[in-house]
Amino acid sequence: MADEPILSVRDVNKTFGGVKALTEVSFDLMPGDILGVIGPNGSGKTTLVNVITGFVRADNGQVLYKGKNLVGKAPHKIADQGLTRTFQVMRPYFSLPAYKNLIVPLFSPRARRTGGWRGGGRMGSRDTVAVDILEEIGFERESYVPYKTASSLPTGYLKRLELARCLALRPEVIICDEVFSGLSMSEMASMVPLMEKLQMEGITLIMVEHRLRELFRLANRVMVLNFGAKIAEGSPAEVMENKEVKEAYFGSEEVFSYV
Ligand SMILES: Nc1ncnc2c1ncn2[C@@H]1O[C@H](COP(=O)(O)OP(=O)(O)OP(=O)(O)O)[C@@H](O)[C@H]1O
Secondary structure, three states: OOOOOOEEEEEEEEEEOOEEEEEEEEEEEOOOOEEEEEOOOOOOHHHHHHHHOOOOOOOEEEEEEOOEEOOOOOHHHHHHOOEEEOOOOOOOOOOOEHHHHHHHHHOOHHHHHHOOOOOOOOOOOHHHHHHHHHHHOOOOHHHOHHHOEHHHOOHHHHHHHHHHHHHOOOOOEEEEEOOOOOOOHHHHHHHHHHHHHHHHOOOEEEEEOOOHHHHHHHOOEEEEEEOOEEEEEEOHHHHHHOHHHHHHHOOOOHHHHHO
16 A cells, blocks of 8 residues: 555646646655655646645546545545645735634544544644644744734744644645745755654655755655646656756756755
8 A cells, every 4th residue: 555656646737728737747646755846937836736736627637646536626625635735825814823823724624533633532622732733833832932923923934834734634745835935044944854854744745846955855756847747757866967857947057056
């Protein structure tokens, strides 16, 4: 069973008007993977995330999660099965304290079924569970950060809050849409071990990223999109050496010099 993909995208196409956002995209995600998805602006990365998570319907093709096709299912049904995502443009309830942002997912059917966070099967007070999750993910409880209004938090915490909302569902897969974007160097540096920790806890990750240096440290495999089509897939080292990637995606070989 461990050799079976947890997620299998098969020949997915998506067109917006005349724009081919995705063309015959196929890939497998194995349990425990950190799969990086990279590509230039407009190459189809976010559309792929939207198709997998039900926010956009594929024109054709299949998205098999644990063998069952998700195409046509609503986003909340997909999240209920343990396949969750963060958003590039974050959407917290800005006027609420950070921990209150977790109450909605903690009241979801999945959280109820799975017992929320580490409650060992029984859900404790949801407020307590929410603060526990935030602490787990780097909100310092002793500094009262979980209790601060979301609008007052810097980007680094808001990115973590996005992840925390996923974690409240006890996900099996999290798709992170540009978790490093907008972060300071130190925020990025602290995000890397956090992603490693999620992987060690058994969560399978897809990371859509522009920040190659941090991504290549984390990902065991990388897929490259260009104009909606997959042009390469392999280890970070293989992708970095791929001539088509260097030329078609980056336009020159220099981009990898800083990785
Ligand atoms: N809802 C939409 N309506 C029309 N065109 C769209 C829509 N969503 C995406 N597109 C187009 O599809 C193509 C792929 O866009 P997408 O946002 O998936 O790329 P991306 O790789 O995520 O880009 P970025 O790195 O800039 O976030 C682009 O040409 C974009 O303009």
